[in-house]
Amino acid sequence: MDLGLSGKKAIIAGGSRGIGKAIAIEYAREGVDCVITSRSMKDLEATANEIARETNGKVIPLACDVTDRSAVDAMVEAAVDVLGGLNILVNSASLPGGSPKAVGAIDTIDDAAFMGDFDVKYMGALRCARAAIPHLKKAGWGRIINISGGNARTPGNLSGGARNVSLVHFSRTLALQLGRDGITVNCIHPGMTRTERTPGMIAEQAKAQGITPAEMEQKIFAPGAPQTNAIGRMVDAQEVAYAAVFLASEQARALTGELWNPNGGAGNAVWY
Numbered sequence: 001m002d003l004g005l006s007g008k009k010a011i012i013a014g015g016s017r018g019i020g021k022a023i024a025i026e027y028a029r030e031g032v033d034c035v036i037t038s039r040s041m042k043d044l045e046a047t048a049n050e051i052a053r054e055t056n057g058k059v060i061p062l063a064c065d066v067t068d069r070s071a072v073d074a075m076v077e078a079a080v081d082v083l084g085g086l087n088i089l090v091n092s093a094s095l096p097g098g099s100p101k102a103v104g105a106i107d108t109i110d111d112a113a114f115m116g117d118f119d120v121k122y123m124g125a126l127r128c129a130r131a132a133i134p135h136l137k138k139a140g141w142g143r144i145i146n147i148s149g150g151n152a153r154t155p156g157n158l159s160g161g162a163r164n165v166s167l168v169h170f171s172r173t174l175a176l177q178l179g180r181d182g183i184t185v186n187c188i189h190p191g192m193t194r195t196e197r198t199p200g201m202i203a204e205q206a207k208a209q210g211i212t213p214a215e216m217e218q219k220i221f222a223p224g225a226p227q228t229n230a231i232g233r234m235v236d237a238q239e240v241a242y243a244a245v246f247l248a249s250e251q252a253r254a255l256t257g258e259l260w261n262p263n264g265g266a267g268n269a270v271w272y
Helices: 018-029 041-055 070-082 113-138 158-181 198-208 214-221 237-250
Strands: 010-013 033-037 060-062 088-091 142-147 183-188
Touching: 010 018, 010 070, 010 113, 018 033, 018 041, 018 088, 018 237, 033 041, 033 070, 060 070, 060 158, 070 113, 088 113, 113 142, 113 158, 113 183, 142 158, 142 214, 142 237, 158 183, 198 214
Parallel strands: 010 033, 010 088, 033 060, 088 142, 142 183
Antiparallel strands: none
8 A cells, every 4th residue: 555655754753762763664664754853862863874774764863852942943944954844743752651750649749850741742742743833734734643642541640641631632632723734633642562661671570570571571461460451462662653654644634633542452441
């Protein structure tokens, strides 16, 4: 299937690692020219070189702190200049799970850390979208894809829940504002996802329980375990990226203001 993405231009915020990196790889495979951005130019350069070698695609690193509006505006202008336009924005800039000081019981929450999480994930997405929208309108064809998270539906993580729910509202609001400009806006809720951070996290949990990492992962996804899912295994970042590829495609032109959950069927609720 031709997804109509060859020659399109994309910015992936949070593209140096994790789900953002996986999305950049799959976009490059589809012929999308990409700018990847995060705070660390060193990490961006390594990722851009890796993706270029793997896909023969055009991947350009541009460092940016999404908590700084002027830096975001400058990054988007530079990206448009080097790419020759803009069609796709992916907002995936955040610390997975949030700051350790912003999760847990309410009496342990550090206000500054909590607001810092919100500033990066929600306000970062807002800043990037605000800067990108004029260019998407100019192109007459645009996609904004916001990477949120399953914490929105799971009580317990106050920081993760607040910022992830807010991104769903943000996506729906923008979808209604921008649909007649040829721009769709959708949101993705990944669940527990395998990225570069996963081996270390699993190993740490396994050590604490005196079992092997393989046994720890089996325990996490055992039937009835709190974090298990319907397929009984961890979803890979590439599988989340496939959803982002389709939502960016020409075939997804009727999908906007929607929320996708490539989480392997996690949770027991019925959503309608």
